[in-house]
Amino acid sequence: MQLYNTLSAKERAELLENAGEERLTLSFYQYAKIGNTTIFRNHLFIAWDQMEVLGRIYVASEGINAQLSVPATRFNEFKEFLDGISFLKDVRLNIAIEHDLKSFLKLKVKIRNKIVADGLNDDTFDVTNKGVHVAAEDFNQLLEDPDTILVDMRNHYESEIGHFKGAITPDVDTFRDSLDIIEEDLKDHKEDKKLVMYCTGGIRCEKASAYYKHKGFKQVYQLEGGIIEYARQVENKGLENKFIGKNFVFDHRRGERITNDVIANCHQCGAPCDTHVNCENEACHLLFIQCESCASKMQNTCSDECLEIIQLPQEEQKRLRQGIPNSNKIFKKGRSEKLKFKK
Structure with missing residues (x-):
């Protein structure tokens, strides 16, 4: 029983490019009481792997949170599968405005304590008593x-x-x-x-x-x-649009444009920009906003330090990362002291 990905992200990307088939990027969630999260997780992975579904899915005793990429030709099959699960029947599917063949490159179905980390430990708090x-x-x-x-x-x-x-x-x-x-x-x-x-x-x-x-x-x-x-x-x-700018999304696109307004700035030079990137240095991988000019100048890195590191041979970069936990800058998301124009 296969419960893991057999292709790397790079191999999957090449396969998707060569296939050239339309894929739909979508998301859904549902709060529900799930008794055995392991069995449910395995059920999802086996079925969706066969449908060539890719994405990041979290399963917890309180429900499911999913961001997915589904082959357009198998969307009806995917929807029928969801409708066959009692608490997911007719669940609202948020289908992206912009689609990308490579929005997700692996299928990951993970068990979590909660589908949204809230830091709450309140037994009297009922998540189903919603607004x-x-x-x-x-x-x-x-x-x-x-x-x-x-x-x-x-x-x-x-x-x-x-x-x-x-x-x-x-x-x-x-x-x-x-x-x-x-x-x-x-x-x-x-x-x-x-x-x-x-x-x-x-x-x-x-x-x-x-x-x-x-x-x-x-x-x-x-x-x-x-x-x-x-x-x-x-x-x-044809309603009035009261949203301005981009909607940040949690896939490889990192953003979906809603209006042409650019309300943010490059974190390195301050120029108007709303493009999020991850630092090219794998030991950093900081999420920040970078304009095309700075991307070219800095080779997609967040700092001079990271720029120097990516010039080293790959084996040397791996050696420097060995035994070192992920940089705390990963979680600062634009707040690093290395960025001149951070919020």
């Missing part, structure tokens, strides 16, 4: 209400390249950091204001909306399907 879901049109109407407080539930590096007009964008590194900060900042408005939240595809807002209801907020709403579905509904229904 009101609103579609794009109702969401736009809520934003016109002076009693609405709009909060971005994403991290700083996501909102930096794109967000809704007038939104509160917490300067946080992780979802768990934002929960207590937002509650403290808005504690005086639990009764009189409408708390409206959004995120990439809805999964973080789903948990946050239940959390804030648990904390006493009376009017809690979330954008159904997140920014991904909002952009689709705006286009299909």
Whole structure:
């Protein structure tokens, strides 16, 4: 029974390029009680491997969170498979506006303690007691209400390249950091204001909306399907688009353009730019914003130090990395002291 990838990322990329077949990039999530996560994980991997599905999927006792690339010709087969699982029948699929053959290069189905790390240890917290879901049109109407407080539930590096007009964008590194900060900042408005939240595809807002209801907020709403579905509904229904810039996505594209506005800056020279890259130095791999000019000058690295390292032979680079854990800069995502124009 095969429960692992037989091809490397490079081999898969070459195979996809040669095949030239259309693939759909999509995501979905569902909170549900899963008894045996190992059996469920294995069931998914075996079925999706046969369908040539690629992606990153997290399974926990509280549900599933999936970002996937599916062959367009097998989409109906994939959908029928999901509908055959009771708690995934008719689950909302957030299909990307832009598709990329190489958005994912491996199939990874991993078991986690939670599908969204929240740092909460509260037995009385019920994640299924969620806020009101609103579609794009109702969401736009809520934003016109002076009693609405709009909060971005994403991290700083996501909102930096794109967000809704007038939104509160917490300067946080992780979802768990934002929960207590937002509650403290808005504690005086639990009764009189409408708390409206959004995120990439809805999964973080789903948990946050239940959390804030648990904390006493009376009017809690979330954008159904997140920014991904909002952009689709705006286009299909001809609605006013209140989002500006790019939507950060968690695949090889790293961003999906919603409007032509560029609201961020290159972290190295300060020029207008909203393209996220990972430092070419494998021992660093820092996520940061880099313009084409700096990419050429710095050879896709974040610093002079990393630029020097990538000039070394591969074996020497491997030797330098040996026994050294991943750099903490990986998790700073644009906050490294090496970057002159970091947020």
